Amino acid sequence: MVIPNLGRSPRPVPVDAELRPEPGSFRDPANRVFHAGDDVLRALDETATAHWRALAGSTFFPPLVAAGKICGTEELPAGVAFPAPSAGSRLPAGSDRPAGSALPNWAAVLRHERIPFISHPYEWSFAMLRDAALLHLEILRAALSAGFTTKDGSAYNLQWRGTEPVFIDVGSFAPLRDGEPWAGYRQFCQTLLYPLMLGAHLGLAFQPWLRAQVDGISPEQMGPLFRGTRRLLPGVLTHVHLHGSVQRRNAATSTSDVRAQLRAAGYTRELAQATVRGMEKLVRRLDHQPPPTHWVDYQRTCGYSGDDRSGKERFVTAALSTADRRRLVLDLGANDGRYARLAARHADYVVAVEQDPAVLDRLYRTLRGEGERRVLPLVMDLADPSPGGGWRAVERASFAARASADTVLALALVHHLAIGRNVPLPEVVSCLVGFVAPGGRLVVEFVHPDDPMAARLLANKPDGIFPDYRRDAFESLLAAHGTVEDRLELPSGTRTLYRVARS
Known part of the structure; x- marks a missing residue:
């Protein structure tokens, strides 16, 4: 199964290359990223493999890959053997795979296009962060229309080819369930929307905030900055104050209970899409021209x-x-x-x-x-x-x-x-x-x-x-x-x- 725009023709897998776990890939136990030579590999468990194959056969995913908006990805042939990770590349604590396990223990392996240089959101300018946020929302909107969603909403799911943002977390896609809210909403707010608000509404540099906390800026941190008339600034009442109060109110409520409440309230895919369109409109309105120096x-x-x-x-x-x-x-x-x-x-x-x-x-x-x-x-x-x-x-x-x-x-x-x-x-x-x-x-x-x-x-x-x-x-x-x-x-x-x- 080959997806367009991988950036190279199919070639043999480097079976003799040292297998190195990616230190930044361990929070989702269903899939894990490794490096083998110049190759970027993603190992999937059985559930993630089923999601990937449905994704690869969907109507929205291949066109986005072909357009360069999602990183080029292909599934490697079954049965390809890899060496075990080296002794010095121990997996982070909490991983469900021991350091000595090789990729055949997973249900499938994907190979991704290699991004020329990995950067972090706190190294981006305001316009870069906004363009990354808009691409994230564009991809989510397309996924929702085809019955998929993304499990994450983090700015770290995006990288760059020069000035072109590209979505890299293919393992984030999953089939959409009825009444399910966007699981990545909080991450999106904390690592993309809130930093943009700091710049657009207050003229503050967001980079030190994102650099200080890997999970981004919380609603509790944003709230005190937007009191009084600032509550009326675009997006603040809904995505800062209402978001924060809903989180506090549902702190003891399970995800399944929230999903059931949304279904009972008539939450639909169409409503989710309308919400994403509203967020896109908001992000486009946010702008900040740093003062000249x-x-x-x-x-x-x-x-x-x-x-x-x-x-x-x-x-x-x-x-x-x-x-x-x-x-x-x-x-x-x-x-x-x-x-x-x-x-x-x-x-x-x-x-x-x-x-x-x-x-x-x-x-x-x-x-x-x-x-x-x-x-x-x-x-x-x-x-x-x-x-x-x-x-x-x-x-x-x-x-x-x-x-x-x-x-x-x-x-x-x-x-x-x-x-x-x-x-x-x-x-x-x-x-x-x-x-x-x-x-x-x-x-x-x-x-x-x-x-x-x-x-x-x-x-x-x-x-x-x-x-x-x-x-x-x-x-x-x-x-x-x-x-x-x-x-x-x-x-x-x-x-x-x-x-x-x-x-």
């Missing part, structure tokens, strides 16, 4: 001359085109995406990391308008990058655990970390090199202490606090981590670019 107009205010900019672009282009095409490039401190776009000409995929939410949101909206699917913009402070989160701090992998690139661009970044954030220069270099895969390249820019931008940062620091922030010290650190293959001093004389091969 100094960095929004960086290309005009950064102090580069035309000759500097031209020389820098030639150097970066040469560094990206010196070897085979890159699978992954990281652009750290991407700003308006100028060099991320350049990198996309030489790479399969580019992850553009920018600290400023306003800049990143503008970049996302621009890339989305261009239909760019090879550049993924992410909001992140590199002096405080995403840590591991969730169960045992591995359920949501840290940025450092996910980021291993063939080429890392760190342009006009070092001085912000070393001077602006007081990170010792050896730590900065070690961190940047750590993002480079073995055999990869670091393209890095050193802004000299006498450069206007560095001088501006130093003016806000005590005299003599950075005695080691020097070009010779920086070059020594680079040489300790790899081989400096090329360098260029820009015409201004206050900035130098380096191409470094990691040792």
Whole structure:
């Protein structure tokens, strides 16, 4: 059984590849995600297998996969054997499968399209989160019309192909039962709707809230923020206050009792669809344009001359085109995406990391308008990058655990970390090199202490606090981590670019 848009033709299963359980997949005992080489596999129990086969034969699912809105998926032939997970890849506590069990113990195995780079909702901009929410609701509405629902409503069920959101939790689909409410409603509110409300209604950044709690923002946390006239803001009365009071009222009521009450009240599939359409309308109304900052107009205010900019672009282009095409490039401190776009000409995929939410949101909206699917913009402070989160701090992998690139661009970044954030220069270099895969390249820019931008940062620091922030010290650190293959001093004389091969 093959579903369109897997992104590759059927091929042999890598039976000799090490089988590695996905640390973030254990909460649903009916299915579990594993990795085998470059393959993403989902093992299903008997009930989940029956649901999958009904789903694959439905009228709504294959078209959504073909359109790229759900990740490409195929069922592997029966009887394919896999090695047991390695001793170091123990399943999380609470899993119903022991660490030594192999995939044949499950009723069926699916193979999914691999997403180029896994990101988390607290790394997305406002517009990204809203587009993800709208795709989630679109898929749910289509499922309801065909007699299916989703068991989950989490933002973590979505990922990205560049600026195109894609739903990845195929195991979440299940046949719809009469009178059954959407089981994912609470998750949807806590990880998608409430964060959007914080931005649209209060102008607050939602990212710290989502990063702090893997389950998202609760109605109890939202309620105090929306009292008085704020209760009348779109969606607040229904999805915050009413939702919270219903939860408190039914705290001691079982799911089966709630389902029976809904059936008795005449709750139907049509009513569920109308509710989803109402939520779609609400989400489309929610908008937030982060206030502009100094960095929004960086290309005009950064102090580069035309000759500097031209020389820098030639150097970066040469560094990206010196070897085979890159699978992954990281652009750290991407700003308006100028060099991320350049990198996309030489790479399969580019992850553009920018600290400023306003800049990143503008970049996302621009890339989305261009239909760019090879550049993924992410909001992140590199002096405080995403840590591991969730169960045992591995359920949501840290940025450092996910980021291993063939080429890392760190342009006009070092001085912000070393001077602006007081990170010792050896730590900065070690961190940047750590993002480079073995055999990869670091393209890095050193802004000299006498450069206007560095001088501006130093003016806000005590005299003599950075005695080691020097070009010779920086070059020594680079040489300790790899081989400096090329360098260029820009015409201004206050900035130098380096191409470094990691040792």
